[in-house]
Amino acid sequence: MSRKTILVIDDDIDLVEIIRVTLENEGHEVIDAQNGKRGMVLAREKSPDLILLDVMMSQVDEGFQVAYELKGDQATQDIPILMLTAVADQTGFDFDPAKDKDFLPVSEFLEKPISPRKLVDMVRKHLPAGI
Amino acid sequence: MPKDPARIAPESSQFVSAASLRVRLDWFNKLRWVAAAGALIAIFLAYVVASYSLPLTPLLTMVLVLVGLNTGYVLRNYWTPPQDISEEIKVVKLQMFGDLLVLTALISLTGGVENPLHFLYVIHVIIASLLFKGGEIFQIAWLAIILFTAEALGEYLGWLPHFHSPSVSEAAHELPYLLVTLASFWLVLLFSAYIGSRIMRHNRTIKDELVARQMELVVADKAKMDFFRFVTHEVKSPISTAQSAVETALELGGSRMNDSVEDMLSRAVGRLEQATGMVRDLADLTRGGVVKQEHLRTIDLSAVLARIVANHEDIASRRGQRIRLEIPEDGLELTTIRSMIEKVISNLISNAVRYNKDEGMVSVRLKDLGKRVRLEVEDEGIGIAADDTERIFDEFYRSQEAIEMTNLGTGLGLPIVKKFVTDLEGFLSLQSTLGQGTKFTVTLPKHGIGRERKAAK
Structure with a gap:
């Protein structure tokens, strides 16, 4: 597979490094942002091929807001999003990401902890083919 | 007015x-x-x-x-x-x-x-x-x-x-008769008033104390849940990131790795998985909010049950156990929260398998009761002592028999089952004989939350 650019938006820098090592090992370029705002800027500037997005950053649902913003912007709306959710992110019965993904504009939910194998599989599955 | x-x-x-x-x-x-x-x-x-x-x-x-x-x-x-x-x-x-x-x-x-x-x-x-x-x-x-x-x-x-x-x-x-009658009348009435006021004052004090104690318990329970939720929240990220890191190290090292290093890292992954499991359980247990009608979906409970049983067959067969499944042939629809009912079923079945005797039978039965459904999970395992039948629903409590049998298990599985069944307005009961086996019975309203109650009114 040709070299792709993958944007990781997550405030856990250790996890970002883990993802970087794994995906660079696959031959991809990894860029990262520690918050949603910076993530939006990078998404527009670098037009990554895929975005890994954490749900809970400084705000409980920051990831969701970013996802909606990405899908609402012509420049970024076609980029596939893999949403990273942590155990216990659900604070009530009202939200159940695995069941409610139809209502959110993302390609897949990945529950943490993410194993490298699963990460590679999911990235392969959702990266746009070709080029 | x-x-x-x-x-x-x-x-x-x-x-x-x-x-x-x-x-x-x-x-x-x-x-x-x-x-x-x-x-x-x-x-x-x-x-x-x-x-x-x-x-x-x-x-x-x-x-x-x-x-x-x-x-x-x-x-x-x-x-x-x-x-x-x-x-x-x-x-x-x-x-x-x-x-x-x-x-x-x-x-x-x-x-x-x-x-x-x-x-x-x-x-x-x-x-x-x-x-x-x-x-x-x-x-x-x-x-x-x-x-x-x-x-x-x-x-x-x-x-x-x-x-x-x-x-x-x-x-x-007759004056003497009159005076004695009146005197005894006075005495009886005043004494009745005295006793009556004393007893009622005592009763009201006890009632007030009970109400106050009840409130204290509610507050204490909420504090406990808040504490669990806080701990869960604080430990989940480091544990899950650590697990990803070790798994990535194992993956990167691959065949170049020294066997004993690989063994150590694998052990670390095993223990971290245990910890994430516990965090997940705690998250389930401290899940806030209330179940509302609009969160419910209608599912085929027979199919869900069959799938969860299939997931446990491998681990059961390793100890020579069999799982017998009795479900209505035409399926059984239930309006509920899928993730919660799945958790209830899988916790009960994995407990039954875990604490069953080798070569034992696990029987899972689902029955349509009209407005309700009844699920039974029965094993032939270590059983639960009469003294423990309440305590096993306490967080982190594990019976002596369970501890002696295996160090797997967090003591959170049954508290979660109880909480979810209660949240879904169902009933949970158990029958057990020490050394012979345990049967858990869950009954749930078929058409979701609050409906039966509304209909009853």
């Missing part, structure tokens, strides 16, 4: 709440119907059966007065329910005063001090102690004493007509 009895100030010292005042007033009115009926029966027995000569017209008039008064009270309660408790206490006192007047008239018409039925005054003191606190009870007692004493002395002195009670000898004009 608004008819909402809840508008009564709840802080009254007399009554715990407006609702309880309402209940007591209703009870008091019903009691008065019984009293009127009792008076009629007594008059009938005395006049017709025992053929006593009685002043029938005034007696029946007094009963009619009682019936008329009570009808008035009932209508008033209906049209203008009590709005203000202190006001209402006065009304109730007036009612009791009326009752005592009617009783005194009835007694006066049937022999006065000669009539043994004058002990009925005691009943009024007892009723007062159910309705009021100390002071008012004594007021009623003194009122009864004054009325009855006045009646007896009035007859003795000839100010009131005397209707001789045919069942006893002429006694209303």
Whole structure:
């Protein structure tokens, strides 16, 4: 597979490094942002091929807001999003990401902890083919 | 005027709440119907059966007065329910005063001090102690004493007509008899008032304490859940990132890795998986919010059950166990929260397999009960001691038998089952014999939350 650019938006820098090592090992370029705002800027500037997005950053649902913003912007709306959710992110019965993904504009939910194998599989599955 | 009895100030010292005042007033009115009926029966027995000569017209008039008064009270309660408790206490006192007047008239018409039925005054003191606190009870007692004493002395002195009670000898004009009767009457009434007020004060104190204790428990339970939620929140990220890091190290090292390094890292992954499992369980257990109708989806419970059983077959067969599944052939639809019901089922089945004996049988049965469904998960394992049947639902508690059998298990599985079943408005019960096996039974409403309750209303 040709070299792709993958944007990781997550405030856990250790996890970002883990993802970087794994995906660079696959031959991809990894860029990262520690918050949603910076993530939006990078998404527009670098037009990554895929975005890994954490749900809970400084705000409980920051990831969701970013996802909606990405899908609402012509420049970024076609980029596939893999949403990273942590155990216990659900604070009530009202939200159940695995069941409610139809209502959110993302390609897949990945529950943490993410194993490298699963990460590679999911990235392969959702990266746009070709080029 | 608004008819909402809840508008009564709840802080009254007399009554715990407006609702309880309402209940007591209703009870008091019903009691008065019984009293009127009792008076009629007594008059009938005395006049017709025992053929006593009685002043029938005034007696029946007094009963009619009682019936008329009570009808008035009932209508008033209906049209203008009590709005203000202190006001209402006065009304109730007036009612009791009326009752005592009617009783005194009835007694006066049937022999006065000669009539043994004058002990009925005691009943009024007892009723007062159910309705009021100390002071008012004594007021009623003194009122009864004054009325009855006045009646007896009035007859003795000839100010009131005397209707001789045919069942006893002429006694209303014998001073020693009169004085002894009155003295014992005073004594009994005051003593009743004293005992009544003491018992009721004691009762109310206990009730207050119970309510306070209950509140403390609720607060303590919430604090515990908040603490769990905080801990869960704080430890989940480091643990899950650590697990990813070790797994990535294992992946990167691959075949170049020294065997003992690989072994150590694999052990670390195993323990980290255990920790994330516990965090996940804690998250489930401390999950806030309430289940609402709009979060429910209709699922085929038979299919869900079959899939979860299939997931456990591998681990069961490793210990020679079999899982027998009995489900309705046509499927069974249940309106529920899928993730919760899945957790309940998989926790029960994995427990059954874990604590089963080798070569044992796990029986999973699903039955349609019409408005409800019943799920049973039965094993032939270590069983649960009678002393433990409550405690196994406490967070982190594991029975001695469970600990001796395996170090797997966090002690959170059953508390989660209990919480989820309760949240879904179902019931959970267990039957177990130590050393022979355990059966858990879950019943759940088929059509979701709140519906049955609404239908029942």
